[in-house]
Amino acid sequence: MEAVGGGDAEGVGGGWERLMLWTHVSWLLHPNFASRYPSDSFVSGFVFIGAVALLSAESYIFVLSNAKLSDGSRRPSRCFPNPCVASLVKTFEGDQMQPSDYAHEDIGNLVLLEHINLTIPDQSLATAFYVSGLGLTRDPYLMTGPNNMWINIGRSQIHLPHGDAQRLRGHVALIVGKRESLVARLRAVRPVLDRTAFGWTERADRVEITCPWGNRYDCLDPNADQANAPWSRIDLGIAYVQLDVPLGCAGSIAAFYREVFNAFVEVRDHNGSQQTAIAVGTHQQLIYSETPAANLEYDGHHIQIYVANFSEPYARLAARGLVYDEEPHQYRFADVIDPVSGAHCFKLEHEVRSLRHPLYARPLVNRNPDQSNRNYRMGGDARRGVF
Numbered sequence: 001m002e003a004v005g006g007g008d009a010e011g012v013g014g015g016w017e018r019l020m021l022w023t024h025v026s027w028l029l030h031p032n033f034a035s036r037y038p039s040d041s042f043v044s045g046f047v048f049i050g051a052v053a054l055l056s057a058e059s060y061i062f063v064l065s066n067a068k069l070s071d072g073s074r075r076p077s078r079c080f081p082n083p084c085v086a087s088l089v090k091t092f093e094g095d096q097m098q099p100s101d102y103a104h105e106d107i108g109n110l111v112l113l114e115h116i117n118l119t120i121p122d123q124s125l126a127t128a129f130y131v132s133g134l135g136l137t138r139d140p141y142l143m144t145g146p147n148n149m150w151i152n153i154g155r156s157q158i159h160l161p162h163g164d165a166q167r168l169r170g171h172v173a174l175i176v177g178k179r180e181s182l183v184a185r186l187r188a189v190r191p192v193l194d195r196t197a198f199g200w201t202e203r204a205d206r207v208e209i210t211c212p213w214g215n216r217y218d219c220l221d222p223n224a225d226q227a228n229a230p231w232s233r234i235d236l237g238i239a240y241v242q243l244d245v246p247l248g249c250a251g252s253i254a255a256f257y258r259e260v261f262n263a264f265v266e267v268r269d270h271n272g273s274q275q276t277a278i279a280v281g282t283h284q285q286l287i288y289s290e291t292p293a294a295n296l297e298y299d300g301h302h303i304q305i306y307v308a309n310f311s312e313p314y315a316r317l318a319a320r321g322l323v324y325d326e327e328p329h330q331y332r333f334a335d336v337i338d339p340v341s342g343a344h345c346f347k348l349e350h351e352v353r354s355l356r357h358p359l360y361a362r363p364l365v366n367r368n369p370d371q372s373n374r375n376y377r378m379g380g381d382a383r384r385g386v387f
């Protein structure tokens with residue numbers, strides 16, 4: 001869900017406006033300006049006032065279009081007060097895409113990685129970690145009691161029902177915002193999370209954070225050089241879920257998601273092993289990374305995905321006897337297999353939902369974690385940016 005407009009259009013618009021602005025400044029300041037209308041003060045004054053008005057309007061547009069909002073995001077291009085400039089930007093944007101580029105617009109059948117489900121034994125500690133520490137938002141509408149908690153992050157969620165702590169066999173990458181604010185929040189909750197597994201390590205492009213029960217969340221630095229990463233255009237959300245799998249599995253897993261889901265899949269080298277990256281929607285990935293010490297013990301945690309074509313993957317999974325828990329608009333499977341040999345590769349429950357599921361695209365509340373009672377700014381409660 002796009003809360004505000006994209007940055008590319010703005011960059012183009014700012015450049016055009018800057019050019020127009022300085023063209024008129026040069027014209028006004030040119031020494032021949034006064035001599036153009038030496039004998040007609042009325043015409044000279046009229047032209048001068050008109051030029052100043054034009055210059056002021058352009059300055060206004062320029063300042064607006066380049067303004068950064070308080071949370072670091074840019075003002076959306078659709079806020080341009082001048083429709084002529086807006087249409088100019090739109091045309092320029094359109095010119096950059098040729099029909100030969102249209103294939104880049106395609107996505108596979110996987111539309112959204114909506115939630116990760118991990119049981120936890122202590123809702124109070126989870127509140128300190130996910131809400132106060134990571135700066136995320138508890139869903140105010142659903143699962144509001146002490147036995148479950150849904151945590152909003154952009155268009156996605158982390159579901160935390162009460163139970164023994166579950167461990168994801170890998171890590172989750174998040175986009176949560178500015179590193180300085182994040183680290184300040186982590187320092188603030190450290191006393192509360194003392195005597196748990198909580199901790200963090202700052203890396204060049206991310207902060208690796210361990211939750212009170214040992215799950216790792218990598219909060220990717222929004223300023224890191226990730227221009228080609230699919231998540232580079234969002235300000236808040238789950239970027240990817242990465243699972244550690246045994247050596248030799250990446251190719252089979254890639255074939256499984258291609259054949260069962262018609263997903264866009266890439267197998268790539270990573271630290272001497274292979275990684276399978278499965279595209280999910282426009283900005284997420286599900287990654288299976290071959291790891292020598294992969295832990296295959298599975299404790300029942302799950303992920304939930306939305307798919308555009310719901311019935312064909314179901315038929316393929318059912319034909320192999322892999323599907324269970326059929327309900328209206330959703331079914332589940334857990335075994336990821338080699339589609340040719342049938343060999344078992346990995347176990348992870350997938351809650352598969354159609355786009356007709358009532359919860360699909362439900363608007364989620366995302367607060368601005370920098371807002372406090374001490375620095376309160378009217379109108380600043382909601383998180384801004386692209387989700």
Ligand SMILES: [Fe+2]
Pocket residue numbers: 115117159302303304351
């Ligand atoms: Fe779920």
